[in-house]
Amino acid sequence: MTVESVKPGASGATALREPPLAGGGVPVLGHGWRLVRDPLAFMCRLRDHGDVVRLKLGPKTVYAVTTPELTGALALNPDYIISGPLWESLEGLLGKEGVATANGPLHRRQRRTIQPAFRLDALPGYGPVMEEEVHALTERWASGRIIDCTAESYRVAVRVAARCLLRSRFMDERAERLCAALATVFRGMYQRMVVPLGPLYKLPLPANREFNRALADLHLLVDEIVAERRASGQKPNDLLTTLLEAKDDNGDPIGEQEIHDQVVAILTPGGETVSATIMSLLYMLAEHPEHGDKVREEVEAVTGGRPVALRDVHRLSHTNNVVVEAMRLRPAVWILTRRAVTETELGGYRIPAGADIIYSPYAIQRDPKSYERHLEFDPDRWRPERSVDIPKYAMRPFGVGNRKCPGDHFSMALLTLTTAALAGRYRFERVAESDDDLRIGVTLHPNRLLLRPVAR
Numbered sequence: 001m002t003v004e005s006v007k008p009g010a011s012g013a014t015a016l017r018e019p020p021l022a023g024g025g026v027p028v029l030g031h032g033w034r035l036v037r038d039p040l041a042f043m044c045r046l047r048d049h050g051d052v053v054r055l056k057l058g059p060k061t062v063y064a065v066t067t068p069e070l071t072g073a074l075a076l077n078p079d080y081i082i083s084g085p086l087w088e089s090l091e092g093l094l095g096k097e098g099v100a101t102a103n104g105p106l107h108r109r110q111r112r113t114i115q116p117a118f119r120l121d122a123l124p125g126y127g128p129v130m131e132e133e134v135h136a137l138t139e140r141w142a143s144g145r146i147i148d149c150t151a152e153s154y155r156v157a158v159r160v161a162a163r164c165l166l167r168s169r170f171m172d173e174r175a176e177r178l179c180a181a182l183a184t185v186f187r188g189m190y191q192r193m194v195v196p197l198g199p200l201y202k203l204p205l206p207a208n209r210e211f212n213r214a215l216a217d218l219h220l221l222v223d224e225i226v227a228e229r230r231a232s233g234q235k236p237n238d239l240l241t242t243l244l245e246a247k248d249d250n251g252d253p254i255g256e257q258e259i260h261d262q263v264v265a266i267l268t269p270g271g272e273t274v275s276a277t278i279m280s281l282l283y284m285l286a287e288h289p290e291h292g293d294k295v296r297e298e299v300e301a302v303t304g305g306r307p308v309a310l311r312d313v314h315r316l317s318h319t320n321n322v323v324v325e326a327m328r329l330r331p332a333v334w335i336l337t338r339r340a341v342t343e344t345e346l347g348g349y350r351i352p353a354g355a356d357i358i359y360s361p362y363a364i365q366r367d368p369k370s371y372e373r374h375l376e377f378d379p380d381r382w383r384p385e386r387s388v389d390i391p392k393y394a395m396r397p398f399g400v401g402n403r404k405c406p407g408d409h410f411s412m413a414l415l416t417l418t419t420a421a422l423a424g425r426y427r428f429e430r431v432a433e434s435d436d437d438l439r440i441g442v443t444l445h446p447n448r449l450l451l452r453p454v455a456r
């Protein structure tokens with residue numbers, strides 16, 4: 001491991017160091033093979049090599065940030081933006097004009113437009129849909145019959161996001177199509193982002209055909225929803241109305257493409273991350289039945305036996321801690337990236353202009369330097385008297401700064417309600433056919449989780 005000193009660019013007076021090269025690279029491929037073979041373990045070990053380290057991915061140098069404090073500094077510094085090859089592949093699939101890939105003034109304007117739909121005071125309006133969907137999920141399950149957690153989690157996540165944010169008369173049927181399209185698109189998207197084989201993905205192979213059909217259906221569905229709303233002349237109080245009435249910086253209505261891309265950019269991360277988290281929660285409830293029992297007790301104490309409602313969520317503190325702890329150990333978003341627009345300093349190291357920087361919420365949230373018994377599922381670590389000792393930025397599954405997830409309150413409310421309804425009604429048993437290994441894709445979730453709910 002070498003640490004070289006370099007002169008900073010025009011701005012700096014002190015000499016900044018170049019970050020150390022992480023160990024374990026091999027000739028030609030550098031660290032790429034480790035990142036492909038076992039990315040989670042690789043990211044978790046990087047802090048041993050430094051607070052900021054260089055990685056070689058073939059001929060390219062990428063910088064990895066490994067401490068909570070510096071991930072905060074990275075996310076809060078406007079000199080680091082969303083850009084790079086991964087984002088370009090994403091734009092090619094989902095559209096170029098959505099909030100998730102925009103930067104600068106366009107991003108600020110788009111965030112201002114969508115933010116009201118996600119504010120805390122907007123949440124009660126989503127209560128009836130969230131409650132209906134969550135209770136429909138628990139009603140549908142028959143005690144003792146095995147459930148496919150992937151399909152069930154997708155269904156509740158996508159239906160809630162679509163019905164709350166894009167209210168529509170025909171949303172029921174469309175929500176089912178959206179679920180199918182999004183699940184297929186997300187299965188194939190990660191491969192297309194990390195292995196950009198371009199024209200090879202156009203070959204008429206069954207997997208490519210399925211992916212392309214699902215992607216086309218996703219875009220078609222969004223067009224249908226927008227067209228139907230325009231034709232109806234109705235303006236319900238939802239995100240779609242806000243987008244249709246949004247103005248650009250000149251005061252002109254925003255273009256059709258931007259409306260389309262915005263809907264895609266909001267629905268896709270919303271559906272995928274929430275469903276991945278519900279799968280992880282179900283896994284944790286099966287692994288740790290004692291916490292399921294505690295959730296049930298808490299729900300009973302708060303509701304007195306009536307169906308749990310969104311208005312109860314703020315009183316379900318243990319349930320909330322179960323959700324947070326599941327997200328700590330199995331964050332849906334396991335890796336985040338930025339690009340430096342100019343030469344910058346991070347933790348006393350020089351980061352050159354144009355550098356790509358990565359960090360892993362998975363590694364940060366499992367770091368033994370931040371957490372006692374770091375691998376243990378311990379929801380009580382989030383009790384106020386204990387959580388004060390957890391370092392700042394050591395638990396930010398929704399990110400930090402201007403790119404922080406707008407859906408954080410929405411998601412926490414839905415996830416707490418879902419956990420309360422599920423554990424209130426069932427215990428979950430593991431089944432032998434289940435494949436619980438983590439699937440590493442755009443998000444992190446169990447490969448094919450099958451569980452047996454048993455009525456309490």
Ligand code: HEM
Nearest residue numbers: 099100266269270273274277333397398399403405407411
């Ligand atoms: C961005 C996590 C749910 C919409 C993000 C980011 C993270 C994240 C880590 C990126 C932060 C960064 O780059 O620094 C999650 C998790 C969720 C969740 C863990 C649920 C468990 C949702 C929901 C929606 C949503 C429900 C909408 C319905 C978005 C959008 C962005 C985003 C639009 C891009 C924001 C921007 O770039 O300004 N999310 N998210 N997310 N999320 Fe979420």
